[in-house]
Amino acid sequence: MIVNLLCSLVVPTVILTKFSSPTTLGPVWGLVVALAFPIGYGIYDYSRRRKTNLIAVVGFVSVLLSGGFGLMKVNNFWFAVKEAAVPAIIGLAILFTARSKRPLVHEVMFNDQLFNLDRVSQALAERNTKAEFDRLLYRCSMGLVATFLGSAVLNYFVARWMLTSQPGTEAFNAELGKMNTLGTVINLVPALAAMMVILWRLLTGLEKLSGLTQDEMMRAGK
Numbered sequence: 001m002i003v004n005l006l007c008s009l010v011v012p013t014v015i016l017t018k019f020s021s022p023t024t025l026g027p028v029w030g031l032v033v034a035l036a037f038p039i040g041y042g043i044y045d046y047s048r049r050r051k052t053n054l055i056a057v058v059g060f061v062s063v064l065l066s067g068g069f070g071l072m073k074v075n076n077f078w079f080a081v082k083e084a085a086v087p088a089i090i091g092l093a094i095l096f097t098a099r100s101k102r103p104l105v106h107e108v109m110f111n112d113q114l115f116n117l118d119r120v121s122q123a124l125a126e127r128n129t130k131a132e133f134d135r136l137l138y139r140c141s142m143g144l145v146a147t148f149l150g151s152a153v154l155n156y157f158v159a160r161w162m163l164t165s166q167p168g169t170e171a172f173n174a175e176l177g178k179m180n181t182l183g184t185v186i187n188l189v190p191a192l193a194a195m196m197v198i199l200w201r202l203l204t205g206l207e208k209l210s211g212l213t214q215d216e217m218m219r220a221g222k
Contacts, residue, residue: 011037012180027170034177073167079176080159083183084152091148098141105141109199116219123210136205143198150194151187158183 012034015025025033065082094104111117124130162179165171203214210217 012177015177022170027168027173030170030173031176034173069167076160076163076167079163079167080156083159084156086152087148087155087187088152091145091152094141094148095145098138098145103137103141105137105144108144109140109195109202110137112219114219115217120206120210120212120217123212127209127211129209133206133209136202136209140198140202143194143201147191147194147198151191154187154190155183158186 015030015034015037024030069079069082090104094108097104124133159179162182163172163175165175203217206212206217207214
């Protein structure tokens, strides 16, 4: 997680804000070098894990679009649209897959990194509460949809507020770096709060339906 944050946020922000002047890397190469870190880390992480998902793919495409838009000097409006599109796509994907056999909420929240899925499934089967659990998971999915769509709206207005300079300039790179930092904070606090509430509802509901304690349900449980 620390390496991910460094490559995806800290290093690109420092390069965009401090090393994009004509006397250092310049606006174009500053943008290219800054985006090379999250792209490079994404490729490395995939080659090591050999596993990806929709959220990772959308994030990777978002970084590529940021670089492409910057190099092509696309109007700032489209940067705002792109920033809003990332959480919007994830939210809509959760919505459209909520009733499918493989809902995306499994990737976001109810996954084998957090939960002992075999133990939970066995407990639900023994108590014949699988149908009730599916309804609980659907309600949690709708909460996640609202969270991501809210982030999309917030992202759009943050981008429109902070990106005012001409793309391809030192000033624009600095604004982009600051937007990445400030936008992360502005979005992270309410999104994390909402997701903690949703996770708490999932855990408390699952406790009642499975008869397991939280320690028994979670991956670290014995």
